[in-house]
């Protein structure tokens with residue numbers, strides 16, 4: 411018999427929508443958050459009473475739908491790829507979550523952030539080389555209990571390894587630069603976790 415705690419940690423997705431979206435993503439090589447990463451995000455949402463979320467990088471809408479199914483949150487999510495945006499629209503509609511998930515079809519670096527409402531949580535999950543820019547652009551939207559979570563920081567633990575491919579090496583250098591930048595960023599307490607593909611959690615300081 412398996413240990414009850416193990417059961418909790420392995421907490422597999424049971425929601426049919428999420429299972430089929432994950433299968434679609436895997437079959438079509440759409441990168442989406444890992445299950446452990448998602449569980450971690452959902453814990454943060456619950457523990458910090460998060461009500462509003464801004465997500466950078468929608469893809470097919472998987473993470474937005476998963477967060478909205480788990481908690482009573484409102485999510486604005488930004489996607490620049492038309493095919494992804496169209497699929498996310500359909501998936502959100504099919505999940506009856508149109509009243510709680512707004513999808514913006516835009517490059518997140520070109521959005522006028524002053525037109526957006528304040529949010530409790532910003533989840534950065536788009537072009538990894540741009541993470542510093544996303545952070546700096548959108549941090550102004552954080553409420554007092556604000557948190558910024560960034561995904562894919564350790565990039566499957568490749569950051570510390572010797573990598574031959576030039577493009578990948580450049581990307582890893584940028585991810586490494588973000589890691590170093592974010593831990594010393596003033597005004598936040600930042601922790602980097604080896605969860606999923608690696609996640610940073612920056613909690614806005616109240617002092």
Ligand SMILES: C[S@@+](CC[C@H](N)C(=O)[O-])C[C@H]1O[C@@H](n2cnc3c(N)ncnc32)[C@H](O)[C@@H]1O
Pocket residue numbers: 441442443466467468469470471472473474488489490491494516517518519535536537540
């Ligand atoms: C890792 S996927 C997002 C996965 C999604 N958050 C999930 O877990 O289900 C990254 C997405 O970000 C989008 N993206 C990358 N750079 C972007 C930008 N500057 N503005 C908006 N979307 C961007 C890509 O098109 C891609 O669909």
